[in-house]
Amino acid sequence: MKKIAAYTARQRGSISVIVAVSLIALIGIVGLAVDSGLGYMIKARLDAATDGAVIAAGEAVTRGNNQTQQTANAQQAATAFFAANYPVGFLGSTVTAGTPxxxxxxxxxxxxMTAQASVPVTFMQTLGFRILNVSASSQAIRKTLDMAFVIDTTGSLNVSGVPAAVRANAIAFLNNFDVTNDRVALMHFAYGTVVDVPFNGNTRGFNRTxxxxxxxxxxxGGSTNSAEAVWNARNQLNTVITQPSSLRVIVFFSDGAPNSFASYFTTNQSRCNNTPATLASPDTAGTMTGLYNMNALSQALSSPCYQSNATRLVTAMPKWYNAHNVNEQIFPIWPxxxxxxxxNGNITYVNVNRASRNLLEAMAAQARIEGTYVFTLGYGPELVQQEGPDNELGSDVLKCMANTPDSLARCYNPAQPVGVYCYAATPNDLKPCFTQLASQILRISK
Structure with a gap:
């Protein structure tokens, strides 16, 4: 009996040792799970903070007149974003963020940007660990950008408060872009298009001042020759720049559908046949006027190449848009x-109005085929009122230009760059619309 009791005691002692060792291992395993979970949460927060910081820096790097100012603004934005999104002492950690x-x-x-967080462990101390270190690194690359900025300055916008709002918000829109790296061309249009500031060849940057x-x-003042504006935008992107950026954009602002277009027209005055110019139709049935200088905002040609009733002068429309090359055959006019x-090429209200709209949509579609995004911003009540010989909405034309998913079924092509259309019903709506377009452009540039 004494031998059995002694054996039993030794067996109990062995079990106690096994339990003690197992308990230590169990505590280590539990500690590993608890402290690893803590590390995972810190890692997730650290990743989110550095990711957001570099994105914020990418937006801020556009501010400044030189790279020194831009670098300072970007680093300041990144540091501020990181600090706001990784609170001091988060889950007991101590964080060190590197300079962006x-x-x-x-x-x-x-x-x-890189960052490292250290946090004391609890249960894992049984395995000899005292501190858990977690690190994160993030990178953002802002693509190069070529942008043609087109502004409608037709007479329908000459309403109290509207011109000032257009000017202020167009200027604010430009402030979103990098004056040392982005390339921007500026132009405005009515009967004709004026390229205010062209691209400077392949030189990067633009003159915002x-x-x-x-x-x-x-x-x-003047009528709406939108196609001529888009032709000039494409020309700036395709010929002035020979080494294109990775992102190409046309931003087109207007308050209505087009009713005018430029070409070499056949007239009953031989001297007028040799001058490319703009022919305009009204928004409602009436007589055409023209011809106008296609390189000026609102300038009638000298007599005899201008008539208030252009049917007394112009005898036929060309079969192809040829305002810049009499032999060009890319965009058909008729049939x-x-x-x-x-x-046919008859000078009628219906033909001229329809041709103006067909040309605009065709030129925007060609820009998209060439890989250019088209962003459109429409202003005012005329865009949502039926106009023209087919009772169309101007907003539908702008949606077709941008290739938005909610555009007319005949327009949307998901295989082409999909742009954005924003409608500003009032002058106060211009600011959020311009901001939306800038945000979308900056988003796809990252």
Whole structure:
């Protein structure tokens, strides 16, 4: 019996040792799970804070007149965002954030940021660990940008308070872009298009001060020759720049559908046949006027190449848009059946109005085929009222230009760049619309 009791005691002692060892291991496993979970939460918060910081820096890097100012603004924005999104002492951790790196290289801006957090462990101390270190690094690359900015300055915008709102918000819109790396061309249009500030060849950057001066000097008057404006935007992107950026954009602001277009017209005055110019139709049935200088805002040609009733002068429309090359055959005028039928070259209200709209949509579609995003901003009540020979909405034309998913079924092509259309019903709505377009452009540039 004594032998059995002694054996039993030894067995109990062995079990106690096994239990003690197992308990230590169990505590270590539980500690590993608890402290690892804590580390995971810190890691997730650290990743989110650095990701947001480099994005904030990417937006702030556009501010400043030189790379030194831009670097300072970007680093300040990144640091402020990180501090706001990783609270001091989060889950008992101590964090160290590195200085954000801002690297400019041939128009591309690469932004990087690293951070490390340390937190004391509890249960894992049984395994010999005292501190858990967690690190994160994030990088954002801002693509190079080529943007043609087109502003409608037609007479329908010459309403109290509207010109001032257009000027102020167009200038504010430009402040979103990088004056040392982004390339921007500025133009405005009515009967014709004036390229205020063209691209400077392949040189990066743009002159925001000069553009601000030009926009502040805009006057508003004349008819809506939108196609000529888009032709000039494409020309700036395709020919002035020979080394395109990774992102190309046309931003088009207007308050109505087009009713005018430019070409070489056949007239009963031989001297007028050799001058490309603009022919205008009214928004409602009436007589055409023209011809107008296609390189000026609102300038009738000298006699005899201008008539208040242009049917006394112009005898036929060309079959192709040829305002810049009499032999160009890219955009048909007549005979066409879609999207609006123009069966012949007769100078009628229906034909001229339809041709103006067909040309605008065709030129925007060609820009998208070339890989250019088209963003449109529409202003005012005329856009949501039926007008023209087919009782169309101007907003539908602008949606078709931008290739938005809610555009007319005949327009939307998901295989092409999908842009954005924003409608501003009042002058106060211009600011959020311009802000939305800028945000979308900056989003796809990252």
């Amino acid at each position: 790196s801002i690297v400019f290289n041939a128009g591309t801006v690469t932004i990087g 000069l553009m601000t001066t030009d926009i502040n000097s805009y006057t508003f 066409v059946t879609t999207p609006r039928a123009v069966p």
